[in-house]
Amino acid sequence: MTDYAIGDIQGCYLRLLEVLERVDFSPSRDRLWVAGDLINRGPSSLDTLRYLSGLGDSAVVVLGNHDLHLLAVALGGHQVRKKDTFSDILEAPDHDELIAWLRQQNLCIHDPERNLVMAHAGIPHIWSIDQGVACAREVEAVIRGPEATEYFSHMxxxxxxxxxxxxxxxxRWRIITNYxxxxxxxxxxxxLELATKESADHAPGGFAPWFQFARRDTARVVFGHWAALEGQTGNDQFVGLDTGCVWGGALTIMNLDTGEKIHCDC
Structure with missing residues (x-):
């Protein structure tokens, strides 16, 4: 069995299939770790979500901001935005099943054997891994439970x-979600400084990229979210996998044990 991690797919279903074919991915023997933002902005959000949910235990998924936005529209009364491309999910006959599956996914996944943690945007240096996982579990319980409507209404x-x-x-839920x-x-x-989305060398005064602060542990952190980095953090402890597929960059998949990366141009 091989475990692969992949960056932000954002509804680029055909590119997803292409890069999986390049590594000869088979759900019967391999697992796919998805670093969030499964859907939105790309052309095929519904096909992407159906494929990933259909992988069952062969998919290990964390939620990204775009995934939470879909849930906020579906459950929290928010409106679809002009640039959103997930109306196909909202109108699908299996809409309820897909939303239910998405609600069961995590904000953070810790693999102690690999000394690895995966979260969509990362994990702040002010938290230990254990504290971060505990905070994630708090919000995951809210998303899955009866307080979900309140959470998504005010997220x-x-x-x-x-x-x-x-x-x-x-x-408390909002700051955990934002981290x-x-x-x-x-x-x-x-x-947090949440307005600036440029590359790492455009930090506002008094701020720095989150991965430039030393951690108290040696855990490898796998994340997506920040396309402007083009996957470059300057530190092997922090592995950025968002290489901007939906913006014309590439979709990146990585063997979690060897570190080998395969790219599919988008």
Whole structure:
């Protein structure tokens, strides 16, 4: 069995099939780790979501901001935005099943044997791996439970901008969500700067890319989300897999054990 991790697919279904063919991926023997943003912006969100959900235990998935946005439209009363391309999911006859499957996915996955953690945007240096996983489990329980409508109704927002152990309710859920799915630039004290989306060398004053802060552990962090990095972090501990497929870049898949990366031009 081979475990592969793949960056932001964002509904680019044909490119997904192409890159899986290049590594001879077989669901009967291999697993696919998906670093979030399965859907949206690309042309085939429905086909992508159906394929990934159909992989069963052969798919290991974390939620990205675009995946949460679909859930916020489906469950939280938010409107489809002009650039969204997931109306095919909302109108599909298996819509309820697909939404239910998406709600069961994680915000963060820890593989102790590989000393590896995967989250869509990463994990902030202010948290240990154990603390980060515990925070993820809190929000995952909300997404799967009876408070999901409240959560998705009030999920959007940039405040609070910094973690505090005493946070509760929606403020706590929102900052956890933003760390795992929206983080790019961060301050040493954990304050998020969520407006800037450019490359790592465009950090606002007082902030730096989250992966430039030393961690208290040696865990390898696999993430997506930040296409402007083009997969480059300058540190082997932090593996960026979003290489901008939906923006005309490439879709990247990586063997989790050897580190070998295969790219499919988009």
């Amino acid at each position: 959007y927002g940039n405040e609070p901008a910094r973690w505090d152990d005493n946070l509760a309710g929606m403020d 795992f799915t929206r983080m790019r630039f961060i301050a040493e004290d954990g304050t």
